[in-house]
Structure formats: C-alpha cells, structure tokens
Amino acid sequence: MSKDTKTALMDFAEHAARARGFDGFSYADMAEAVGMRKASVHYHFPTKADLSVALMDRYHTDLEHACTQINVNHETGAEQLKALIAVYRAALNHGKTLCLCVSFTASRESLPVEVTHKIGVFRTMLVNWIQVVFELGRQDGTVENVKSAPQEARATLALLEGAHLAARAEESLAVFDRATELLAARCQSFSKS
Template sequence: MTTTADRILDSAQTLVQVRGYNGFSYADISAELSITKPSIHHHFPTKAALAEALIARYRERFAAARKEVDDEAAGARQRLVGYAGLYAETFAQGGRICLCGVFAVDAESLPVQVRQATDAFFADQRQWVAGVLAQAGMPATRTGAAAEAYLASLEGALLLARAHGQPDGVAGQDRDVVRSVAATLVDALL
C-alpha cells in the first residue's frame, strides 16, 4: 500500500529527474497528486527535507540494485557493465537522469544538507566502483581516480542521451549510449 508520503516522493523524484531541483515546486506535486500543499508540508516541511528524503530513498534503492548486480555478475567487467545498466534503466524511464546527478548540477543553489546528502551518495558509488576495480587487480593508487572517471562517464552518458533526444517510449539506442560508454571505459580501465 502506497502512503501519501511515498506518492509525494515518487512525484518529486520524477520532477527532479526531468526538470531539476529548481524546476519544480510543491504546487506541481499538489496538482499532480490532487492534494493540498499543506498536506505536502505535513510530510516534508521544507523542500530541503523533501530532497534529503529523496536522496535517502535513492541511496537505499541504488544499494539494493548494486547488490543485485553483484549477485548476478561474475567478473569485474560484467559487474561494471551491469552497474551501467542501472543508469540506462533510469534513462529508459522517460528520459530521466540520475537523481543525484541532477542535484550535483544544481549544487550551487542547494541547501548545505542536500549537497552533503548528494556527496554521500556519490561516495557510496565511488567506494563500490573502486572496490570492483581493486578486485580486478587495479593498483590501489589508481582505483579512486578510475572510479571517479567511470562515474563521470556514466553521468555524462546520461546527459548525452538526453541531448540526443529519446524515441517515444523506446529505450533502444539511448540506453546503448550509456552501455557503450561504460563498456568502452571498462575496456580501457581493465
């Protein structure tokens, strides 16, 4: 059963991933869900509180998805390409880009606590990617920078896919932008 708070988070996440943090308001959520703005404020008193809740939920869901990648993939290459699939699946949902990637773009206008939550999300991702690279035999002195390059490439691939446009309801070639960038970089790293 979906709660009002969950519905608000779902609506806000879509709005952020498509329009950005500064591109939506509680009025947009109110109109979409046919609830009052005071009802939204009851659950999330401020836009920053809403953003923090979004990031916390996104981090949880991303961690669970990474675990599935770990469980399904055998080697480092397969795990990293599977991980890129998470980004591709995000884009396949109506041209959405990574929630925290959007927050990173808007970093200068975000409240401090939202920037910190965004940084924590990316720290999780860097740690996971660096760990996979280390398990593949990459020297520890290179794993941090390589993980940063990999993540930057995935976030950039989402932006390129969005810039290229997306066919109506078809993920097809746009998903391939993310996966092909990932596969190319993985080949160069490993």
C-alpha cells in the same frame, strides 16, 4: 495510509526533479499529481529543503541496494560493471530523466548544505564500490587493461554521468550507448587469462 501518500509524493518529486530539475516543479505540481491540496503536501514535507533531504536519503539507500544486488547476481568484474551500466541506462527513461545525483548537483545552489554533503557521501560510496569492481575485474581477468582501479572508478562514474547528460541533450538512448561503448567493450564474457 499516510505512508503511501508520502511515498507517492516522493515518487512524483523524484521523477520531476530528474526530468525538470529541483527548481522545475512546485508543491502545486505535487499536490495535483497525488490529488490533494498544496497545504496538505506541507504536512508531509514542511519545506522543500526537507523534501530534498528525504529524496537524497532514499536515493542513496536505493542505489546502495542496487549495488548489493549486482554483487549477489553477478560473479565477474565484467558482469558487475555491465550491470552498473545497465542500471544507469535504465534510469535514463529514454533520455527523459537524469539520475538524481546529477540533477541535484546541477541544482546545488537551491539545496540545503545538508544535501550537498549527502551528495558527497553518496559519490564516495559509489566510487568505492566501482573501485572494488575494477579490482575484481583485474584479478579475474574479465576487464581489459585495468591500470589504477581508483582512477578507473573516478573516470567511470564521470563517464556514466556525462553519458546521462549527453543522452538527455538529444533525448536518445543511442547517445548513451555510443558514449559508453568503449567501456562496455572492455568487459569480456570469459576470462582471458
């Protein structure tokens, strides 16, 4: 069951990176978490740089999949935007964890350039997706006051990530909700047009 072991290692590493930063956990921690020895962890991920690449790849895939699911399950721009907010809200774990992208961005200097590049690709993917949501929201009239969709998309991602930080600073979901309240308020249940 080597794949399960690898998955278990990545699950722990992702959670640890999001809770304590990429420098905040060690191979010893990973080994203890899954019940093996340090040297065995190196069998699965020779270096910590390898681990960081694997984590970022999986994160990109997961989020892209989550976005696709939102498109499938929600019709209007407003509903899709609210669903994205909900995804970030859930990722907070009540203020205990950041999203991996924020965590990795803060720990940038400890990561291989390959991951820095992947962060850029990930952000571009997400901004583009959000932009389409705003365009839809403007067309179907469910998102209020949409001016420039590209600008809205950039600002929205910054707001969501900033709200993550804010919530973590005070370890409180309420802080996240307060920071995103105005954005959520622009989402109408039914078209006004």
